[in-house]
Amino acid sequence: MKLLNRVAAVVLGAKLVTLAVNLVTFPRLKPGGRVKAARVSLLIPARNEEGNLARNLPALMRQGASEVMVLDDQSSDATAAVARAAGAAVLAGTPLPAGWRGKNWACHQLARAARGDVLVFTDADVQWSPGALDAVVTQLQDTGAGLVSVFPRQRNESMGERLLTPLVDNVLLSLFPAPLLRVPSAAASAANGQVMVFRREAYQQSGGHAGVRGELLEDVQLGRKVKGSGERLALALGADLIGVRMYGSYPQSVVGFAKSLPGFHGNSRAVMLASWALYFITYTLPLFHRHGRPLLVAALLEGLLVRRITGRTKPADLLELLLTPFLPLLALPVFQRASRKEVEWKGRKYAQDRRL
Template sequence: MTRGQVMFERVYLAGALAFLTLKAVTLLVNAASFPRLRSCPDQTTSDRISILVPARNEAENLRHTLPGLMTQGAFEVLLLDDQSQDQTAQVALQLGATVLKGHALPYGWLGKSWACWQLAAQARGDVLVFTDADVRWHEGALRAVHDTLMRHRADLLTVLPRPEGLTVGARLLTPLVDAVVLSYLPYPLLQSALPLATTANGQVMAFRRSAYLASGGHAKVRGDMLEDTQLARHLKATGGRVVQALGQDWIGVRMYGSYPDSVQGFGKNAVGVHLESRGLLVMLGLWHLMVYTVPWLLLLGGWGWTVVRVVGVLERTVVNVITGRKGPGDLAEGLLGPLTPLFALPAYVMALQPTVSWKGRQYRQQPARLKPFLRVGIHSKEQR
């Protein structure tokens, strides 16, 4: 090995160890500080809570998820049928939801934001809870959501549902939603006043109605593919408080049923997750290959590379434990760590295309405007 090769390996190893150490510290911080939904007593509240479900071709999911929503005790459950080609409206009506017929998609809008905006216009609640059709609400979940919203004095509570019923193919990419949030975004940073340091999950977002309207609601993010995080940033920039929480035993999701579904889902959001930068997306994709996959392929020797391999495998397992996933398959999921960057490559390739396809619609990828989120939001004492 030449002197230059030795130097390169040392720098490579130091970079990998520093990267994994930073992520490990972030995981420890979030294990201690990230809010979890918790059981709370059945108590009366003066708040009227509207559960709002945007749905397009979701008949099969609704048969499994809507019954749980209907028993939460909400003031109203509204479902918007977004021009479905299946039995979405009929299934929802049979299960007791109030069904709204969605209007044609206007120019400049993306489907989900348009559906949510129509729902908000019809909702009568003081608290607006947007939730996807594939999310499972277990008994007492709405009480836990409302209690967390009030206890943290939040204007927006966004929840990470716990993945459920994962197939082998879905395990390859789907749990990365939790891994990205918990290993890259320390909760104290998310609670800083900087709007850009904000994330949200559109699967469950509970707003105080007044804060939702003051931020511009989904009309403000009508053309953004990553509308959930963009909306949270707008709310924070206008002085609102955004709180994130883990769903634990209360809220679960079967987001993607297979590996191809995961690729399509991650591909449509990948650019937004990487701060609207395709350059950053490519660099991080290559770096993940270098850290998690290449050390196994090259069989690099020494204690340092052993640490890199072990930590790279344990990382996903630790994430699953924090989110409450402790079954044998969940604990063994870390073994997929070295393979994940390889299986993520098709999603990266899809993200680099000028258009993406979702729910039977074609969207041209438009970069979101991040400049307004670089300034510090101002929180009033009442909001704090």
């Protein structure tokens, strides 16, 4: 048990140091940006997204983009009709070619049709507040980056949403110190497909979505390719300007996270198993022995710092901290589902090349 305690202490110590760094250095979007002349294309891949588009597309239409385009990816609902009613240009997606993932193919089609100098890819469930587009384009221009990727603020409402989605912030902010982006290596990259803002030249030079056509974790790979092509990669938190409701329930969260989990672990079942075991040792096991109290305090401090950095400090957000020791158990179905030979997303099944 002493050895396991030491392991947990090392993990939590490293994560707390990283969070302290990110508390000071991680960029946040700010309102009031001054955009130099640029033609901006807002591009939204959509498959069965009538509900999200009805809620979020009107705000996107008011952002002042040169064009707003929705790719209807062979939806079986009213996605296209809702998008047209809001005033967006609607493209009818063509059948998915062999070797492509659905979102990558949709984004590839959007990029080919777009006329902007700046390509802004955003998911249908992302919520854009007034001035958000100016802020992200200003970030792109001020940093001189080829790609700015934004991590929206989680705007969870139901209890089911709160069980797993906060882990998105935790993974980024406690494991990836923002200054690491300055390292020239493409491996020192992170990105989030919910909001990806490219200079068109950087997008084309990196190979765009065609270069990651078979990836389910396409966002991280795109970030690496942009950086590997010699362009700068920049990140930002959405703060008050860009938010998201990723999943409406715990079961939806399990399915959604299981899609991406293998890519984070090199498509290896053994690595996923080791990752979950370390997670259990660090956060759950301290509940069951008398020397675990300092570890539990450190874990709660970790969660508190994550919420301080992201600005999620409402009482309901802070109450999520009480779930901390139980998160490995809540995440177990995600790991189990991710270990299958096939993953399913948006009604499509993809075979996974699994390693032991």
